[in-house]
Amino acid sequence: MAEYHYQRVYRELKQRILQGDYEVGSALPSENELSLNYGLTRVTVRQALATLEREGYIEKQHGRGNFVKAPRESLNLLSVRGFSEVLGETNHAVRTRILSPPAHVPWPDPFFYELPAAHLAKPCLNLQRLRFADENPVMLESAWLPDTGLSRLRQEPFVDGSFFKSLRRWYGIEITGMEQHLRAVAADAPTAKALQMRKGNPVLFITRQYTTSQPGLVIYGTIYCDTTHYAIGS
């Protein structure tokens, strides 16, 4: 689990950007300077910078430099990263309430994705959580996954309160990919109640399918999102 050079450069630059050591709009040290300072080649430094650009921390400008971008105000949850990771970098106070702790339930039928037969043969692990930003309920999140022997999920609280982090720490399972579909729908009664809104009000409905490093383990998720006060950015 040793950190690669480019990951270290990425982490340190990102930290300094978030701390404000590099001001918004200003240029980072040039790639040549960075490679000299870190004792790495420019190619390696550029790998770190490419990641920072993908994640929206900097903007690369050919012939000019790499510039620090303004931080996002909205909740960026369209990336693969989880809820806690994303909001940890914003100024919003975050809280999670577990509505249904991980437990076995029958596989929902109909399901919003086509289920491989191999999944139906295993018990279905389900959980439901409500996410708050600044004490307002904003996201109602559910997950379903085939229980391939993940008993600790039902027995212990999550590592740092993070579902994905627990999977990684306890079972070495990494998220390798994600697909999602977005819809605007009218809130049904239970959703409206959880999000403290009126039934029928428009909510953003996201269905997701995560692929993992464990063959055969696919995680399905849905999110109902109240976008009245917090838009979703990307």
Place this chain on the structure above:
Amino acid sequence: MAEYHYQRVYRELKQRILQGDYEVGSALPSENELSLNYGLTRVTVRQALATLEREGYIEKQHGRGNFVKAPRESLNLLSVRGFSEVLGETNHAVRTRILSPPAHVPWPDPFFYELPAAHLAKPCLNLQRLRFADENPVMLESAWLPDTGLSRLRQEPFVDGSFFKSLRRWYGIEITGMEQHLRAVAADAPTAKALQMRKGNPVLFITRQYTTSQPGLVIYGTIYCDTTHYAIGS
């Protein structure tokens, strides 16, 4: 405007994937084979593959290979790419109706983004289009931009019907970045009418801000999207 090597590899691989020469789920030739075939180094080939991965055409698997992913069914419009580009790769029949051709209007007040004073000094160019998939209206798209001397936009039909392509062809203006915010809202009367739905029904509302290669030119856009029959993927 010569094509770079990695762009050629990207274009050719993408074409063969879309044509079905490489089947879904199968592995591409290994990076070593590709570099031999193209007479390029592995580093260059990997640049093309990284782009294909970002755009969701392939999935890289360490130690195994690069695998063709299944094409998306939904409309993927969360990327920077324009409407026509995105839907051109799906199986949906696409049509565009221009509701308001490009013309000068007063800057809307209030505007959904904070407007720099420099923009208000220039006339505001506005256009509105309705997008159809399979003959169903699915997106109501508007754009606002400061007219920095872009008179051909008001005088000629777009190149290939594409707004962005016209900007590139006529003025050499490239899109360098995009930020967007998503909300679920209730359709107001004109929106509902255009999308042939009932007023108050939930629609996906996207606000966008494009940055361009021309300093001072920022393009603002909104999209109302009926997700009843076509989800938005990413």
Place this chain on the structure above:
DNA sequence: TGGCCCAGCTTGTATATACAAGTTGGATCG
């Protein structure tokens, strides 16, 4: 003054190479 050009900076593309890390299937050994 005003316009042009160019040196010197920046990032972008590309080569050639080496080794690390993950996967797989077959050979080997108990």
Place this chain on the structure above:
DNA sequence: CGATCCAACTTGTATATACAAGCTGGGCCA
């Protein structure tokens, strides 16, 4: 037979280097 190991493949990280392409500011010239 079954488990283990390993060679040969895959992709990932990293070095060192070169030149192309884009940008900027200062100096030169008309």
